[in-house]
Amino acid sequence: xxxxxxxxxSAITSDASHLSSTFAVTNILNDIPSLxxxxxxxxxxxxxxxxxxxxxxxxxxxxxxxxxxxxxxxTADSEQFDINTTPYSSLSELALGSSQRISPEFFSFTVAPxxxxxxxxxxxxxxxxxxxQGPTSIELTGDLTLESDLVLTDSSDxxxxxxxxxxxGAASITLRLETSTDRKDSPVSGNAIxxxxxxxxxxxxxxxxxxxxxxxxxxxxxxxxSICTIGGSDYQVNKIIGxxxxxxxxxxxxxxxxxxxxxxxxxxxxxxxxAGSVLNVENPQLGTSKTFTDFSIRRQIEDGxxxxxxxxxxxxxxxxxxxxxxxxxxxxxxxxxxxxxxxPVIVADGLDSARNENxxxxxxxxxxxxxxxxxxxxxxxxxxxxFELNExx
Numbered sequence: 001x002x003x004x005x006x007x008x009x010s011a012i013t014s015d016a017s018h019l020s021s022t023f024a025v026t027n028i029l030n031d032i033p034s035l036x037x038x039x040x041x042x043x044x045x046x047x048x049x050x051x052x053x054x055x056x057x058x059x060x061x062x063x064x065x066x067x068x069x070x071x072x073x074x075t076a077d078s079e080q081f082d083i084n085t086t087p088y089s090s091l092s093e094l095a096l097g098s099s100q101r102i103s104p105e106f107f108s109f110t111v112a113p114x115x116x117x118x119x120x121x122x123x124x125x126x127x128x129x130x131x132x133q134g135p136t137s138i139e140l141t142g143d144l145t146l147e148s149d150l151v152l153t154d155s156s157d158x159x160x161x162x163x164x165x166x167x168x169g170a171a172s173i174t175l176r177l178e179t180s181t182d183r184k185d186s187p188v189s190g191n192a193i194x195x196x197x198x199x200x201x202x203x204x205x206x207x208x209x210x211x212x213x214x215x216x217x218x219x220x221x222x223x224x225x226s227i228c229t230i231g232g233s234d235y236q237v238n239k240i241i242g243x244x245x246x247x248x249x250x251x252x253x254x255x256x257x258x259x260x261x262x263x264x265x266x267x268x269x270x271x272x273x274x275a276g277s278v279l280n281v282e283n284p285q286l287g288t289s290k291t292f293t294d295f296s297i298r299r300q301i302e303d304g305x306x307x308x309x310x311x312x313x314x315x316x317x318x319x320x321x322x323x324x325x326x327x328x329x330x331x332x333x334x335x336x337x338x339x340x341x342x343x344p345v346i347v348a349d350g351l352d353s354a355r356n357e358n359x360x361x362x363x364x365x366x367x368x369x370x371x372x373x374x375x376x377x378x379x380x381x382x383x384x385x386x387f388e389l390n391e392x393x
Contacts, residue, residue: 001283001321002108002164004058005334006276008051016044019225019236019253019267031342033061033393034099034272034365036072038225039177040236040253043336044268046175048275055165055278057173058344059083060104060364061271061393064177069107071159073171076111078159080176084359100271100313100393106346108165108278111157163350164280173275177268181220184264187358190218194379196230198258202238203248206261216244228252231259236267260298272364273346281327283348284319291316295391314391315363317347323378328383335371342366342392364391384393 008031014025016039024037025046038048057069067083087101159168184193191208197282198204206214206222222244226237239251254287295311323331346362355361371387 001281001319002106002278002346003279003281003334004056004274005279005338007055007274008054008274008276009048009049011029011275012046014039014044014046015039016268019238022345023225028061028270028273031272031392035270036061036063036271039268041268042180042227042265043178045174046177046270046273046331048173048175048273050168050171050173050275052168052170053277054109054168054171054275056094056106056241056344057273057275058104058106058107058362058364059175059270059273059386060344061100061269062105062177063179063266063269064102065179065181065266067175067177070176071109071171072174073159073169074170076157076159078109078161079163081107082175083175095144104272104344104362104364106344106362108162109159109168110162112160113157120183148334162329165276165278173273175270175273177270179227179265179268181265182211182263183226183266184261186221187214188218188220190215193219193222193261193264195260196228196256196258197247198256199248201255202252203250204252204256205244205247205250213245216240216250218243221266222264223267225269226266227255227263227265228261229263230256230261232262272344279330281331282323283350284317284321287345288320289318291318312393314393316368316387316391317391319347319385319387323383323385325381325383328373328385330370331385332373335357335367338367340366340371345389347389363389363391365391 009029012025012029018024019038023036025037027035027037062083062085064085068080069083070080071078076214084105086103088103191212191214193206193214194209195207196204197207200360208214212341222237224237224240228235228237235252235254236254237250238253241249242252293314293316297309297311299307342364344362344363346357348361349357350356368388368390371385374384376382376384
């Protein structure tokens with residue numbers, strides 16, 4: 001089990017602006033995953049400055065069609081690692097209220113000798129038009145002979161992704177996020193979106209090809225921040241009232257006249273980012289359980305009917321672990337420091353790749369109550385620890 005036990009991010013910037021000041025990039029440093037950064041563009045690059053001592057990074061509340069993370073320091077840099085952008089489940093399970101559609105992800109890093117691609121010497125085999133390692137590109141326009149291997153990095157060392165990281169020096173983390181997929185023709189239920197019907201100013205609603213209002217609760221792929229191409233211009237959704245079917249229930253970032261909608265893309269969002277040192281303790285014992293809390297609304301009607309509204313689902317783990325004495329003391333010190341504060345955790349690590357522990361076992365968790373600890377052997381060398389982790393969404 002791994003826990004990021006501090007936050008070493010000292011500054012954060014984005015090359016794109018935000019939907020509004022409510023959704024500023026600094027939101028990703030708070031403890032509220034639902035108060036996100038929402039970008040005002042179809043692509044953005046977020047750069048975080050991290051103090052010395054980082055071993056891992058964690059990202060949660062992501063919304064993007066593609067993303068990558070890259071690290072750089074004074075002595076080493078990394079290739080670009082893909083960020084998981086696969087939705088939790090099929091579209092039919094993503095109706096209104098699912099504020100997190102993509103699993104969180106936990107990255108651990110270490111510095112190791114450079115193992116990336118090189119152009120080996122001697123080389124005189126013709127023109128190489130482009131050769132890229134990470135963000136570094138070189139264009140060679142003629143024949144050449146190398147006296148030594150050509151390595152496209154600032155250092156002979158590289159930062160690599162590993163299962164258990166080691167402390168790095170001061171570094172920067174670069175996230176590159178993009179949204180590109182048109183969602184107007186991908187409703188969870190109901191009809192596709194065809195046109196925008198303006199009421200006045202920035203207000204109006206989306207309609208199908210027959211002029212019927214689109215229920216955005218059912219469609220489920222239009223949300224705050226969605227980027228809509230209407231009449232050849234891009235607008236973002238600033239406000240949705242109810243199910244969006246009223247004549248002025250949707251407000252855009254600008255005034256759009258009646259016109260055909262040619263694309264609706266998901267916004268780029270990020271809820272939480274953390275980078276810091278890691279408390280490593282033993283994996284939970286056999287029998288640790290994973291449960292879910294469904295916050296959906298369920299109403300049984302007096303005539304025997306049933307009404308429901310889908311809401312978020314969060315994970316919980318009931319953990320039992322046998323910790324060596326030094327780890328038990330570190331864990332106790334960590335809990336005394338953080339108590340109710342949520343932290344990024346991989347509940348179990350070192351599993352085979354098919355288990356996807358970096359996404360399925362990780363989350364932004366808090367302790368429901370204080371852990372209980374009991375000596376497991378007479379000499380006190382091992383301690384049995386019991387606690388419950390609940391996901392914050």
